Amino acid sequence: MAPTSTAFPAPGSDPAAAESATTGLRERKKQRTREALVDAAHRLFLSQGYAGTTVDEIAAAVDVSQRTFFRYFANKEEAALAVMSDAEDHFIELLRARPAGEPPLPAMREAICATWRDFSASHHPAGRGVTAALELVQLIETTPTLLAAHLRRSADQERRVAEILAAREGVDPAADLRPRLLAAVFGAAVRTAHLAWTAGAAARPAEDDGPEGLIAVIQHHLDQLGPALAADWSDTARGI
Amino acid sequence: MAPTSTAFPAPGSDPAAAESATTGLRERKKQRTREALVDAAHRLFLSQGYAGTTVDEIAAAVDVSQRTFFRYFANKEEAALAVMSDAEDHFIELLRARPAGEPPLPAMREAICATWRDFSASHHPAGRGVTAALELVQLIETTPTLLAAHLRRSADQERRVAEILAAREGVDPAADLRPRLLAAVFGAAVRTAHLAWTAGAAARPAEDDGPEGLIAVIQHHLDQLGPALAADWSDTARGI
DNA sequence: GAGATTATGTCAGCCGCTGACATCAGGCAA
DNA sequence: TTGCCTGATGTCAGCGGCTGACATAATCTC
Numbered sequence: 068m069a070p071t072s073t074a075f076p077a078p079g080s081d082p083a084a085a086e087s088a089t090t091g092l093r094e095r096k097k098q099r100t101r102e103a104l105v106d107a108a109h110r111l112f113l114s115q116g117y118a119g120t121t122v123d124e125i126a127a128a129v130d131v132s133q134r135t136f137f138r139y140f141a142n143k144e145e146a147a148l149a150v151m152s153d154a155e156d157h158f159i160e161l162l163r164a165r166p167a168g169e170p171p172l173p174a175m176r177e178a179i180c181a182t183w184r185d186f187s188a189s190h191h192p193a194g195r196g197v198t199a200a201l202e203l204v205q206l207i208e209t210t211p212t213l214l215a216a217h218l219r220r221s222a223d224q225e226r227r228v229a230e231i232l233a234a235r236e237g238v239d240p241a242a243d244l245r246p247r248l249l250a251a252v253f254g255a256a257v258r259t260a261h262l263a264w265t266a267g268a269a270a271r272p273a274e275d276d277g278p279e280g281l282i283a284v285i286q287h288h289l290d291q292l293g294p295a296l297a298a299d300w301s302d303t304a305r306g307i
Numbered sequence: 308m309a310p311t312s313t314a315f316p317a318p319g320s321d322p323a324a325a326e327s328a329t330t331g332l333r334e335r336k337k338q339r340t341r342e343a344l345v346d347a348a349h350r351l352f353l354s355q356g357y358a359g360t361t362v363d364e365i366a367a368a369v370d371v372s373q374r375t376f377f378r379y380f381a382n383k384e385e386a387a388l389a390v391m392s393d394a395e396d397h398f399i400e401l402l403r404a405r406p407a408g409e410p411p412l413p414a415m416r417e418a419i420c421a422t423w424r425d426f427s428a429s430h431h432p433a434g435r436g437v438t439a440a441l442e443l444v445q446l447i448e449t450t451p452t453l454l455a456a457h458l459r460r461s462a463d464q465e466r467r468v469a470e471i472l473a474a475r476e477g478v479d480p481a482a483d484l485r486p487r488l489l490a491a492v493f494g495a496a497v498r499t500a501h502l503a504w505t506a507g508a509a510a511r512p513a514e515d516d517g518p519e520g521l522i523a524v525i526q527h528h529l530d531q532l533g534p535a536l537a538a539d540w541s542d543t544a545r546g547i
Numbered sequence: 548g549a550g551a552t553t554a555t556g557t558c559a560g561c562c563g564c565t566g567a568c569a570t571c572a573g574g575c576a577a
Numbered sequence: 578t579t580g581c582c583t584g585a586t587g588t589c590a591g592c593g594g595c596t597g598a599c600a601t602a603a604t605c606t607c
Contacts, residue, residue: 170538170539170540171540172536172538173538211459214459214462215455215456215458215459216455218455218458218459218461218462219451219454219455219458221458222454222458238540244499244503244527244528244531244535245531245534245535245540246535247499247502247503248495248528248531248532248535249535249536251496251498251499252492252495252496252532252535252536254495255488255491255492255494255495256488256491256492258491259484259487259488259491262487263484287484288484288488291484291485291488292488292492292536293536294485295484295485295486295488295489295492296412296489296492296532296533296536298410298411298412298413300410300411300476300478300485
C-alpha cells in the first residue's frame with residue numbers, strides 16, 4: 068500500500084473527479100476507507116474522548132477489521148492527526164511557491180495564512196472546516212498523548228521548513244543557524260497562537276466566521292515576536 | 308507515595324547526608340530504588356535501545372516487580388526522562404532566583420547556563436555528567452516515542468516559564484503575549500542548540516571537557532535569534 | 548477468463564499499563 | 578519490647594495497542 072497523496076486540493080478543483088480520472092477503483096476505494104476511518108475516529112474522539120475510544124470501535128464503525136486500521140495508520144494518534152498532517156503538507160507546498168525575493172519571515176507568514184484559508188474552503192463546505200479545526204486543536208491540546216505526537220510531528224515539519232529556508236536564502240544549512248532557528252521560532256509562535264485561539268474560543272460566540280479570526284491571532288503573535296525578544300518590556304517599547 | 312523531591316542539589320552540599328538527617332529509612336529506601344531504576348533504565352536503553360528494552364527487564368535488573376516500576380513512574384518514558392525532568396526543575400529554581408532588574412532574555416540565558424554547570428558538577432563526578440547528558444539527549448532525539456514525550460514535557464515547562472516571566476516583568480499573562488512567546492521561543496532555541504550539539508558530538512573528540520562546549524552552543528543559538536528574525540539575511544546583516 | 552497483485556480478515560501473541568487484594572516492612576506509641 | 582497502623586511491595590488477572598504470519602477475496606493486467 069503506497070503512502071497517501073499529500074495535502075488538500077486547491078479551492079475550486081473537484082478532487083473526487085480528478086482522482087477517479089487518474090486512478091483505478093482500487094485506489095479510490097482505499098481513499099474512501101481512509102477518509103471514513105479518519106471521520107469515524109474524529110467523531111468518536113470528540114464524543115467519548117481519545118482514551119475512551121478503542122481502535123476496535125473505530126474499525127467497527129467503518130465495518131473493517133482492527134488489523135486493517137493498522138495498515139492505514141501506524142498508530143491511533145496518526146488517525147487523529149491525519150488532518151493536521153495534510154495541512155502541514157499544504158503549508159510546505161505554499162511556502163515553496165512563495166516568490167524568491169521575499170524575506171523568510173514574511174514568506175512563512177503568507178504561507179500559513181493561505182494554508183488556513185485554503186483549509187476552511189476545501190473539504191468542509193460553509194466554513195465547517197474552521198469549526199472542525201478548532202475542535203481538533205482543542206482535542207490535541209487537552210489530550211497528553213495527542214499533544215506529544217503532534218509536537219513530534221511539528222519537529223519533523225520544522226526540519227523540512229529549515230531546509231526550504233536555507234535553499235531560498237542560499238545559505239549553508241550545516242553552518243548557518245538561522246534557517247533552523249527561524250523554523251523553530253516560527254513553529255513555536257504558531258503553536259502559541261493555536262493555544263491562545265482555542266483558549267479564547269470558549270469566550271467567543273460559537274458561530275463560525277471563517278478562518279479570519281484564527282489568522283488574526285496568528286498575525287498578532289508573529290507581530291509580537293520582536294517585542295518579546297527585546298530587552299525592554301515597558302509598554303512604550305511594545306507595539307501597541 | 309509522595310511525589311519525588313525536585314532537582315539536583317547545589318554543588319558542594321552532600322545530598323545523602325542531608326537526606327538521611329531529615330528523612331526516615333523508608334524514604335531513603337524509596338529514593339535508592341528510584342535511582343536504581345533510573346540507572347538501570349538508562350543503561351539498558353543505551354545498550355539495547357529504548358524499544359528493545361522491556362519494563363520487565365528494567366524491574367528485574369533492580370530486583371523489583373514490574374508493578375513496582377509503575378508505582379515509581381507513570382510510564383516507560385518517565386524513567387528515561389527523569390534526569391531531564393530534574394534539570395528542568397532546577398532551571399525553574401535558578402530563573403526564580405535571578406535579580407529582579409535583569410531583562411527577561413538575559414535572565415533565562417544565565418539560568419540555562421548555570422543549570423548545565425550545576426548539572427555537570429553534581430551527581431556524576433569528574434565531568435561524567437555531561438557525557439551522560441549527551442548520551443541521553445542523543446537517545447531522546449533518535450527515539451520517536453521519547454522525543455514526543457520530551458517535547459510534551461517541554462510544553463509544560465514553557466507554561467511555567469511564561470508565568471515566571473509575567474510575574475517578573477509585572478505584565479498581565481492573560482493579555483500580554485510576550486511572556487508565552489518568549490518562553491516558547493527560548494525553548495525552541497535551546498532545543499535547536501541541543502540538536503546541533505548532539506550532531507556535532509560525532510565530529511568532536513570524545514573526551515569530556517565539561518559543560519562549556521554545550522553552553523557555548525546554546526549561547527551562539529541565542530545570539531542568532533535576532534539575526535534569524537531579521538528581514539535581511541545577507542551576511543553583512545548577520546553578527547559574524 | 549487466467550494468473551499475478553494487493554487489500555483484507557483471522558489468529559495468536561508480546562508488551563505497556565491498571566485495579567484489586569494479600570503480604571510484608573518501617574514508623575510510632577504504650 | 579510489644580503491638581498496632583500506615584504505606585510499600587508482590588501477585589494475579591485483564592484490557593488495549595500493536596505486529597507477524599498465513600489464508601482468502603477483491604482488483605488489475607494481459
